[in-house]
Amino acid sequence: MEQSFIMIKPDGVQRGLVGEIIARFEKKGFTLKGLRLMQIEKSFAEKHYADLSAKPFFGGLVEYVTSGPVVAMVWEGKGVVETGRKIIGATNPAASAPGTIRGDFAIDVGRNVIHGSDSVDNAKKEIALWFPDGVVD
Numbered sequence: 001m002e003q004s005f006i007m008i009k010p011d012g013v014q015r016g017l018v019g020e021i022i023a024r025f026e027k028k029g030f031t032l033k034g035l036r037l038m039q040i041e042k043s044f045a046e047k048h049y050a051d052l053s054a055k056p057f058f059g060g061l062v063e064y065v066t067s068g069p070v071v072a073m074v075w076e077g078k079g080v081v082e083t084g085r086k087i088i089g090a091t092n093p094a095a096s097a098p099g100t101i102r103g104d105f106a107i108d109v110g111r112n113v114i115h116g117s118d119s120v121d122n123a124k125k126e127i128a129l130w131f132p133d134g135v136v137d
């Protein structure tokens, strides 16, 4: 069954949005398969966002996601990668539709609350990085 890697970023944890975000994925019908509260190192953040290393905002992005604990999750279900991205909303909260997580809870692209895998392939890579011991069957 398809799985996606979803991560609540430090601002989402700090602002108390963990329960709300989990509820949205649960109510949609997806199944929680892995959950970890983690404080990640700079080198780990750089690995997670390696594809963006040439971007001008890369340094700020790494600083942001290492600025406090994050909630790393694996969610499972039919079409969870694409549908998960719809639940999350567009990257820049200024363009995210109301009703999406970023549309409802964020205004700044540099503080956009949550990450979701953008392809099934990347989901597999990210789950392997964040859950090296695997998740529940």
Ligand code: ATP
Binding pocket: 052, 057, 061, 090, 091, 109, 110, 111, 112, 114, 115, 116, 117, 118
């Ligand atoms: P994520 O990978 O976090 O789910 P995304 O796939 O919607 O987000 P990406 O292009 O992968 O968007 O960018 C990764 C993250 O980098 C964004 O979520 C955001 O936090 C940050 N980011 C993207 N563009 C900018 C920008 N122009 N300025 C500042 N931060 C940015």
Ligand code: MG
Binding pocket: 116, 118
């Ligand atoms: Mg991305």
